[in-house]
Amino acid sequence: MTGRERARRATLRRWASRASASFLIAGCTFSAWASTSFNDVKAAWKPSDTQILDRHGQLLQRVRTDASVRRGQWLALADISPAMRSALVLSEDKRFYEHSGVDWQAVSAAAWANLWNTKTRGASTLTMQLAGLLDDDLKRGSGGRSVLQKVHQTVSAQWLERRWRKDQILEAYLNLVPLKGELVGIDALSQTLFGKAAHGLDEREAAVATALVRAPNAAPKLVAQRACGVLKALHNRNAPASCDALEMFTTGALQRRDYGASEGVAPHAARQVLRDAVGQAAPTRITTSLSAPLQRFAVQTLQQHLRELVSRHVEDGALVVLDNATGQVLAWVGSSGELSNAAEVDGVTALRQPGSTLKPFLYAQAMAERRITAATLLEDSAAQIQTTSGLYIPQNYDHQFKGWVSARTALGASLNVPAVRTLVMVSPDAFHKQLVGLGLPLKESGDYYGYSLALGSAEVSLLALSNAYRALANGGRTSATTLMLGAKPTMRAALDPRAAFIVGDILSDPMARARTFGADSILATRFWSAVKTGTSKDMRDNWALGYSQHYTVGVWVGNASGAPMWDVSGTSGAAPIWAAVMHYLHQSQPSHAPRPPAGVVQVPVQFAEPNANPHNTLPLEAKRSEWFIQGTQQTHFAIDNEATNPYKTWAKSQKGLKSADHPGARITTPTNGTIVALDPDIPPSHQRITFKATGSGGRWLVDGKVFATGTSAQWLPWPGRHVVQITDARGCVLDNIQLEVRGAGVVNTPDTRTKPRPRAAARACVF
Template identity: 30%
Template sequence: MQDEQQRPERAQASATTSQEALHSTLTAANEPTQASVQAQAPGNEERKGLVATADAQVVDADDDPGKTAKMRVILPAKLPAHSRAAAAQRLSNLPLKAPRGVYYPVAHLLPLAPGWRTRRHIKRKGLRESNARFNEAERKGSRWGFMPLAIIFMAFLVVAASSITLYTALYNSTEQLYGSKVTTLQDILPKDNLKMYDDQGQMIYQMIDNGVQTSVPYSQLSPTLMHATIAIEDQYFWSNPGYDITGIVRAALDDITAHDTVSGASTITQQLIKNTILGQQRTAIRKLQEILLAPDVTRQYTKEQIITMYLNTIYYGDQAYGADAAAQIYFGLEDKPNMPAVKQLDLAQSAMLAGLPQNGDYYNPWLHRDRALNRMKDVLHNMNVQNYITHAQELQAIAEAEQQDFLKPMQVHNDLAVHYSAYTLRELMDKLHLKAGDLSRSGLMVSTALDLAKQNQVLKIAQKHIAENAKIHNMSNSAVVVMNPHDGSLLTLVGNINPNDPKSGAFDVASQGLRQPGSSFKPFIYATAFNKGVSPGDHVQDGPLTINMCCGLPAYRPTNYDMKYHGNITYRYALQNSFNIPAVKLLMQTGVDPALQMALNLGITTYAGVPNYTMVLGSLSVHLTDMVSAYSTFGNSGKHVTPHAITEVRDSLGKVVYRPDMNAKRVISPQLAYLMANVLSDNNSRTFEFGKCSVLYLYSTSQSQCYAGNPGPIRPAAVKTGTSNDFRDNWTVGWTTDYTVGVWSGNNDNSPMFNVTGVDGAAPIWHDTMQLFEQGHPIRNFTNPGGLARRGNDWYIPQK
């Protein structure tokens, strides 16, 4: 009973104890040591010594009236102090907050400065206004904000479309206008100036009135010049597509800054296009066309071909087109076999030339030495920067260029064979149907048959003999022509012994002068008669002759030059001693027209005068070249080959454009040709007039030895002299089995000489010239072709 009365008090005490234990447990929760709570309850000994924790759960007896109040204690898991779970439990180990109203005796600061509410109000007000303006702008922008962007975008599209359209139109028009020229660029390059060469390949003449240009292949170009040109004109030549974008932009900025065109930025390819296709007009369209065509040229041609075309045609000033011409004009270098002038350039010369294409006349070193030298230094600097040369080489080149003799004038050798060159040009114009103005830059390379060494010797021979006769016979000039009768090639043509005489030296008597041939025309009449069956051994009476003329003209009475008659003589004797009366009688027998036609068939192309009986005495004026051509027909067994100085003509690419027709045309029989050679080489028949050892006789010793009976080996030669009235003209024309030589001597003004005949005036020149050309040739006699018959002691041509 007592226990029942004390149960509520124990329960209450137990509850109180449990609450205190719980509070203590909560305060020391998750501590490393656990708080122990002694639960003492009367009559309930089993609860003594129990431990309560923060997780203890209390069951109140009031909640279950029929049971004794019990407390269940749940112990937390024991965790390692370093584990994450233990650390998480320790997060709540915070001190209890102090109860409100507790005063700490320390100084207190205001958390906010005074007036912060006012400032916050103003700030919020401004923020509201800013938001309002932004919202308004956003509202309006939803309707109008994208319009400017749309306009700009549309404008961009219009500009882009227009640009593409213009580019396409310009590209198409450029291709249409110039596309074919790109394909044939090598054919439309500026042509070289015409050049003429002798039979050994030595240049004897070049036309320089429209500039000098000599194209050479890539292998013959100077590598140093190429490096210098690329360094100053187009640094990225080997890799660019024909144009340089960075250079174009730079040039555009320079032009805009200067308000003028001051920079071109043209690559080597563009410059080539400008010079050969588009022209020199400086416009934006032309520049765009350059850029459009440059890739086409780069695709069509290799870089080696492009640089070759460029260096062969670019203008270097002072009428020098191309690097080879510039090397000649500025440094006096000359083209040699397999070594053109351009390949002989050193570094200093190459750098000087590389600076000229920008403006050849402005930097012309002959006229502006300092300006050209400064430009050269720029070239050398670029070469150094681009690792083509060293600094030492740069300084050495500058030192060389500063020497006084650095520049040397070009040697033009157009006086080597003045009249031969002029004759060749006339022949060229006739055969190719060109005008003189078309030849200068035709690019033609003309090879001739000229033997320049012998031509110079012949000139000296003629000058020597004319000097000997000048005072005695009033003789001042001579012309000599040497021809190969078998192919018609003119080996020598001396038109005047004073080719450099400013008054008369330019006149070519041999091919331009019309002179009376005297008795040297007689073989054409005799050939006409022999062809009709007359024999050289037939007799004719050399006596007085009167020919009545028609139409009231006085009678014609020919006389011999010695004013004598020689009686009954043979035609052979009459021809070899150049008697006139037998020749006139023979012409009367053959007829004037047939005899003239014989002369024309043999090679006479032009004559002046009236053909009549006097023409057998040489009254018709003819060219020396025609007389040599006609006599060559005799020397070529009756076959005529048109005389020619040209042997071959090639263009700048080496293609043959002309060769002369050397096909022989038979105009007389071999029998007639041999008969004429047999008569005109008969030295015994002409002894009466000319002597046994005259200059018409090709003996191999001196004249005195010949007269002493020792002529040495004799070279057969058929030859005829001629003298016109008043001794105005001396002629000697003859041939051997190898050559035909014709000589004229007289005065340029056609004034009379003093008592000199062909054997004294022209024959000595003929003799020495023939001997000169025959040196080293075997002695051969004229060959009888057969078909001739004998009448008496002489030959004749049987008539069918």
């Protein structure tokens, strides 16, 4: 016997001795996970992403919640392509379906080759590799596994084969195997490198994926070489596989990262759901109250309409749909997505100025306090209201006044001056408390906003505003909104149910809004609905809020940057989107008008306006049946010839005031030190200040520049402090005042709230 032969036999005896001892030790320690079943392993799987599902289980959004590793969803074996399954078995364990966990033929070949220091593929089967993935004690170290680990791995593999089916072993392995970089499992690999689901992997892709199993971080050239061998194994010798351009394909695949951190049609809603779950273990799936078909339609409709508004400088929008009964959110579209430069900003929760959409709550409060009725006549005319910071001069969008109108017309046609006059009756502080009670958490007090609160100068979110309209739909009752199913709402009273009903009736009346929107506008639906539009200062925000019997829909369009839109009206901005979503919701579901609550009555009313001839009266509005809170009803509404306007008393007090400095023409309107606040609901170009003077008049100058002649003039206001003068033909100053204009882009600093400066000195003139 040669020396080499004796050395081989000694080595075999040592290996057998160690194996026997190891088997005994493995038998003692194996019980630690001997009870683990396939279902246990599958249930314990935690993807690195959370799936956000709709109310019926459809996938809405996928969001990565574990940054330490990238694991996809657990895939059933049937959801993995046959090419991938075949490539893995042929490459890693050809006798997988024949052995019982350990391929003794491969073990013998490996042991013999090791004696001769010959490199071989190794004898580790897929089952043995799976045992190593399941047991932390069997993880391969930098120097490989120890003899004890190998024995333990062998025993574990045989145990798995006795308790698990072959398909379960293969399925678990494909889901648990670490692949390139942070990727674990075939789902994550397939989505990342190939941008597709694992069931769609072809032979070439499967070959590359299989090559990564043995060397996850190998260079692309080496991976391509191994993938070529796998491809050849998949084909018989009569039809050899082509490996042309495989290296280029492999290099490209290894550089891809198509598996985004978030993907779907509800990214903002998903973030909100996960934000609400802070402090809890991130679940793999969350079922929400959203409706996937409605969400997709809402996204598509919003984007389609915004594409049509691109030429008007509009790029952002948001939409929310609420279930009236439960407060559940059925659709949540936070932005226009790829159309926006600020797609991450959630327009559903962002604070914006609501414009005229607050008016329904103001009129409801005034009715509940019995200050007005739906038939009360309000004057729509020029008004200048004295405030602690100056004069507040509200105007209508078209810069025209309608005269005396009913509260129904004033609200339906969204007239600004009657709304401000109604707020004078209610008071800004009381209206502020009403809005807070409706769930609009305004940052400042009512006195801070002043009378501009009637026109939406405060900031609210689309979600909170939509929920306030939901309160109108529910007869004045409200509850918190929710993105989750199963939560029973806790309803509370927020509005007088009688006033809520009457306001809803006005908002559903096409004739009430006809004077501004026409009788057949985009706001008219074939089913019962109530709706209100609004536009904030400088056309920065455009809204449409409304409800049907079952749903409340809120839409906002504008620019997340705050930049103004160009020529976007209430019916061209948000309203078409609102109408499209409402019609989608009611394709087959009817919507009926609410039943009148107890305490309201309907009586016929008529209106009259006195003429110069007392026997001839002209109707202010057509006869109609009108709703009233019981006890406030009357049948005739008219204006007395001697009726006075309390909103102009401040102007009367200014008449006859003379300056002792100069004789001749004197400026009577506005007064020295006037502060003009540009209306937040009207573009500045639609607002002008009227100057009036007594005497023969002359030329009007603002900041030294002539702009008009005569005893009256209109001036387009510009933010800042200005000197207004009236001179005679020789240029002698007859009178002068100073005023300040506040508006968009002007920051109120302490010096802007100080007392007005003295009048500018006039040049001496000889008369």
